[in-house]
Amino acid sequence: MNRLTPFEWIAAFRFMREGLIQTLLIVLGVALGVAVIVFMSALLSGLQANIVRRTLNYMAPIVIVPPDQVARPLRAGEAAQVAAQVQPRSQQLRSIDQWQKVRTQVEQVPGVIAVTPVVSGPGFALRGDANKAVTITGIEPESYFRVIALAEKIVSGRFSVGTSDIIIGIELAKDLGANIGDKLRLTTATGAAATLTVIGIFDFGNKGVNQRNVYIGLRVAQNLLDLVGGVSSIEIKVSEPFAAEQIAQTIQAGTGQQADSWIKTNAQFFTAMAAQTLSNTVIRFFVGLTAALGIASVLVVSVVQKSKEIGILRAMGTSREQVLRLFLIQGGVMGLAGSVVGSALGWAFLLSWRGMAKNPDGTPLFIVEIEPMLFVIAAAGATLVGILAAVVPARRAARLDPVVAIRG
Amino acid sequence: MVEAKPAETLRLEGVRKSYGVGTPVEMEVLHGIDLILQRGEFAALIGPSGSGKSTLLNLIGLLDQPNAGRIFIEGRETSRLDDAGLTRLRGGSIGFVFQYHYLLPAFTALENVMMPILAARGRPDDEMRETAAALLDKVGLTPWRDHRATDISGGQQQRVAIARALAMNPALVLADEPSGNLDTKSADSVFDVMRNVNETSGTTFLIVTHDPRLAQRCDRIIELVDGRIVSDKPNVNVLRRG
Numbered sequence: 001m002n003r004l005t006p007f008e009w010i011a012a013f014r015f016m017r018e019g020l021i022q023t024l025l026i027v028l029g030v031a032l033g034v035a036v037i038v039f040m041s042a043l044l045s046g047l048q049a050n051i052v053r054r055t056l057n058y059m060a061p062i063v064i065v066p067p068d069q070v071a072r073p074l075r076a077g078e079a080a081q082v083a084a085q086v087q088p089r090s091q092q093l094r095s096i097d098q099w100q101k102v103r104t105q106v107e108q109v110p111g112v113i114a115v116t117p118v119v120s121g122p123g124f125a126l127r128g129d130a131n132k133a134v135t136i137t138g139i140e141p142e143s144y145f146r147v148i149a150l151a152e153k154i155v156s157g158r159f160s161v162g163t164s165d166i167i168i169g170i171e172l173a174k175d176l177g178a179n180i181g182d183k184l185r186l187t188t189a190t191g192a193a194a195t196l197t198v199i200g201i202f203d204f205g206n207k208g209v210n211q212r213n214v215y216i217g218l219r220v221a222q223n224l225l226d227l228v229g230g231v232s233s234i235e236i237k238v239s240e241p242f243a244a245e246q247i248a249q250t251i252q253a254g255t256g257q258q259a260d261s262w263i264k265t266n267a268q269f270f271t272a273m274a275a276q277t278l279s280n281t282v283i284r285f286f287v288g289l290t291a292a293l294g295i296a297s298v299l300v301v302s303v304v305q306k307s308k309e310i311g312i313l314r315a316m317g318t319s320r321e322q323v324l325r326l327f328l329i330q331g332g333v334m335g336l337a338g339s340v341v342g343s344a345l346g347w348a349f350l351l352s353w354r355g356m357a358k359n360p361d362g363t364p365l366f367i368v369e370i371e372p373m374l375f376v377i378a379a380a381g382a383t384l385v386g387i388l389a390a391v392v393p394a395r396r397a398a399r400l401d402p403v404v405a406i407r408g
Numbered sequence: 409m410v411e412a413k414p415a416e417t418l419r420l421e422g423v424r425k426s427y428g429v430g431t432p433v434e435m436e437v438l439h440g441i442d443l444i445l446q447r448g449e450f451a452a453l454i455g456p457s458g459s460g461k462s463t464l465l466n467l468i469g470l471l472d473q474p475n476a477g478r479i480f481i482e483g484r485e486t487s488r489l490d491d492a493g494l495t496r497l498r499g500g501s502i503g504f505v506f507q508y509h510y511l512l513p514a515f516t517a518l519e520n521v522m523m524p525i526l527a528a529r530g531r532p533d534d535e536m537r538e539t540a541a542a543l544l545d546k547v548g549l550t551p552w553r554d555h556r557a558t559d560i561s562g563g564q565q566q567r568v569a570i571a572r573a574l575a576m577n578p579a580l581v582l583a584d585e586p587s588g589n590l591d592t593k594s595a596d597s598v599f600d601v602m603r604n605v606n607e608t609s610g611t612t613f614l615i616v617t618h619d620p621r622l623a624q625r626c627d628r629i630i631e632l633v634d635g636r637i638v639s640d641k642p643n644v645n646v647l648r649r650g
Contacts, residue, residue, distance in 0.1 A: 317499015
């Protein structure tokens with residue numbers, strides 16, 4: 001007996017050692033539960049983080065666009081008739097009103113880390129007989145790079161957008177048979193056209209984006225899309241992507257412009273993610289409940305088995321509180337031990353998953369982050385579950401009438 | 409300065425106990441028991457089965473509450489004490505020896521004897537280890553002190569239980585048929601140990617027994633029949649050895 005160990009701890013550990021097989025089985029049960037929780041949580045958060053990272057590769061978290069144009073019927077006095085149907089207006093490519101001022105305003109909003117103006121519109125890329133519809137994106141390279149990591153996605157050539165340069169996606173390059181140094185002709189619906197040199201080829205890992213997007217200088221795009229001096233959108237990067245909707249609302253309220261967050265524009269994706277999170281939570285709840293019931297049942301049996309010993313402890317001066325603590329400690333220790341073993345198992349599962357789940361080229365299917373905090377939370381959670389599971393048997397033990405217990 | 413122990417270890421005044429109170433089967437099993445045990449007495453409580461001996465012992469041991477009457481332990485009235493107070497008084501002043509030893513199998517003989525002191529003090533220390541070792545020596549079990557409680561004989565287990573009952577140096581030891589499960593030789597040995605403790609330490613003993621031979625070895629014999637003390641007299645022909 002260690003001098004520093006309190007009576008309840010000594011008795012709790014001896015009781016658990018006495019029923020070693022029972023104790024080991026329930027620790028194993030808790031461990032498997034914790035391993036499943038750790039594995040699933042890491043997998044899901046890795047999967048979601050991966051999707052978010054990939055989405056935000058080619059998409060700004062917040063985009064400011066001019067407000068939609070709406071048809072406003074003129075009414076001649078109160079007696080005027082209102083048409084049953086109002087033809088909606090077609091949306092023209094328009095500039096954001098006083099975009100430089102809006103940009104300065106947005107830069108001051110807390111949570112915003114980079115802002116860039118963009119001119120974007122439809123066009124055609126022509127090379128020889130090939131003709132492809134594209135989305136022309138005119139950018140200011142320095143500020144755009146801080147919002148979208150385009151430079152990191154360049155697979156050949158370089159990231160530089162001068163007045164006669166164009167960066168195209170790997171799929172479009174294939175479709176047009178274009179390579180670095182080749183000339184392309186861009187035309188738009190206004191009839192404007194420009195001949196540009198392919199200076200870089202990017203790969204965002206998304207076929208649609210690689211096929212459709214082309215990047216050129218801001219001024220060239222303004223001329224091509226007939227938006228001289230204007231910009232069609234302002235793209236914004238924020239420090240916390242999941243706070244984008246809140247920041248977008250702040251920007252909208254402060255600037256009077258329409259600010260769309262990626263959360264709003266990808267509502268279906270977020271619904272799916274929420275459903276995933278919910279199902280994971282439900283699974284975690286039931287796994288936790290199973291572990292708790294396992295601990296509780298072992299302790300209930302233990303109280304029945306040890307009722308005479310509890311009675312004799314009570315007879316020789318052990319208080320109800322001491323008996324209560326004795327069983328709560330057992331629950332907590334079983335939960336903690338199970339969580340330590342379970343965390344190690346979960347970690348091993350994750351490592352083997354990382355080794356197995358690979359793309360054909362050998363790169364990981366997606367990156368599973370092993371967060372130390374996950375293990376801390378799992379350990380604390382399992383210990384708490386163990387203690388809570390022990391409450392009922394512990395109270396039952398503490399309430400045992402020594403006379404009845406000893407008499408059996 | 410050592411506080412002098414009161415001359416009266418136990419006083420019962422009109423103690424009554426009923427079961428099934430308020431139900432059609434209410435039954436009074438003890439009908440107004442008056443009893444005084446002086447310090448150092450070695451008394452036997454005898455009587456036929458169902459006479460209320462164990463009930464009386466549970467009341468004296470503060471394991472149960474009387475329906476009427478008062479119980480004083482070393483001059484302290486117990487009816488107003490709450491559960492924590494009763495537990496403290498029981499732990500400090502009363503030792504129990506049961507028919508079955510009820511030792512904790514997960515602990516050694518020495519640790520079992522230490523247990524009441526450990527529960528009272530909270531953490532183990534050298535002093536309680538020495539006290540327990542001395543008590544085991546007193547009951548002749550020094551060679552078995554580090555054996556698990558389950559690894560020694562029935563007589564030895566009961567002697568460990570006696571040492572455990574003495575751990576807190578109680579004023580009163582209540583023994584409920586302590587030799588009921590033992591052969592004659594072991595029963596005599598256990599009785600000798602209790603007698604020896606009584607003579608050397610002045611601890612008061614109240615021993616429930618069915619065995620007239622063992623009762624004859626006590627200084628006083630109290631007979632309980634149908635919940636009433638029908639006889640309470642000194643044993644003038646006390647036998648010192650079995």
